[in-house]
Amino acid sequence: MRAVVSCEGCGHRQEVAREILAPSTFHIICHRCEQSLVVSVTEADLRTAAAMRRYRAPIS
Numbered sequence: 001m002r003a004v005v006s007c008e009g010c011g012h013r014q015e016v017a018r019e020i021l022a023p024s025t026f027h028i029i030c031h032r033c034e035q036s037l038v039v040s041v042t043e044a045d046l047r048t049a050a051a052m053r054r055y056r057a058p059i060s
């Protein structure tokens, strides 16, 4: 899945550059204020993302 993170310091929203395939916690640096942000991706987040992908898929 692709994650979008809002910075706690300045509110800047940024997309995580890499694809997330498993539940994990990692850090990114805000591009605007350079604050370190903790990103937590849970099993539920991945399930929701997968469900949205299915919903958007064309019916053949």
Ligand SMILES: [Zn+2]
Pocket: 007, 008, 009, 010, 011, 012, 030, 031, 032, 033, 034, 035
């Ligand atoms: Zn920021």
